[in-house]
Amino acid sequence: GSMEEVSLPLYFGWFLEYTFQDKLEVMAKDFLKTLGTLEVFKKHIRDFSGEGEEETNLEQYFQHKGPLHCTTKYCNYGKAKGAKEYAEKESVRQQYGSMTELAIGALFITPRTMGVRVLLTQDQLQLWPDDAEEKADAGPEAELPPGSRAHITLGCAEGIKPVQTGPDLLEILQLQKQGQEGEKVQDLENGPLTYYGNGIWVLSFTEPLLAPALFSSYYK
Ligand code: A2P
Numbered sequence: 001g002s003m004e005e006v007s008l009p010l011y012f013g014w015f016l017e018y019t020f021q022d023k024l025e026v027m028a029k030d031f032l033k034t035l036g037t038l039e040v041f042k043k044h045i046r047d048f049s050g051e052g053e054e055e056t057n058l059e060q061y062f063q064h065k066g067p068l069h070c071t072t073k074y075c076n077y078g079k080a081k082g083a084k085e086y087a088e089k090e091s092v093r094q095q096y097g098s099m100t101e102l103a104i105g106a107l108f109i110t111p112r113t114m115g116v117r118v119l120l121t122q123d124q125l126q127l128w129p130d131d132a133e134e135k136a137d138a139g140p141e142a143e144l145p146p147g148s149r150a151h152i153t154l155g156c157a158e159g160i161k162p163v164q165t166g167p168d169l170l171e172i173l174q175l176q177k178q179g180q181e182g183e184k185v186q187d188l189e190n191g192p193l194t195y196y197g198n199g200i201w202v203l204s205f206t207e208p209l210l211a212p213a214l215f216s217s218y219y220k
Pocket of ligand 1: 071
């Protein structure tokens, strides 16, 4: 094959600047620690623990490897649909290697994944693939606006792959769009905490958290 083919990455994305990675990880750990102590969480512990288990250590429940990032396009070294076209896009070539600031709007956990929602600007949306919000079965999720899926995976439960964080976020946005208010639990340091059932907990930031990030790509 040509040079172009072999040089396609596993994925393109925005990679959080190192000091901010640490900051976000500390914040997520603090959140889990706080959540684990709340009576209302203990009441719903079943979402996260097996039969007969009384306690769950959330900090051990979610594991993560590799750099914290917001995937724009998963290329799978060229095997993913549209990978080559994406890599050749004018905006991708132009912005490759440049810094931006990601606005983080919420932190969420489900029994499968932990992540933060990223609110993309118009400029950042130019790097967003058209098919990111599409689902194989073209359900109502397809109606969410472009960029809805943008997130940073902070951790996964045992046996779960990070690709699950996107669908989990889309499910949350779908619930919100359908007008489900959830159970407003209480205000934490960064904003209100809401429980949507089925182990879905969302901390909405009153002020978006701004994260410096580099647009680049990753090869394993
Ligand atoms: P995410 O962007 O939700 O974190 P893996 O380690 O499983 O190969 O995944 C590497 C990265 O690519 C992860 O960030 C992951 O999910 C993302 N990813 C994996 N598969 C897909 C896919 N089919 N579509 C979009 N992103 C994917």
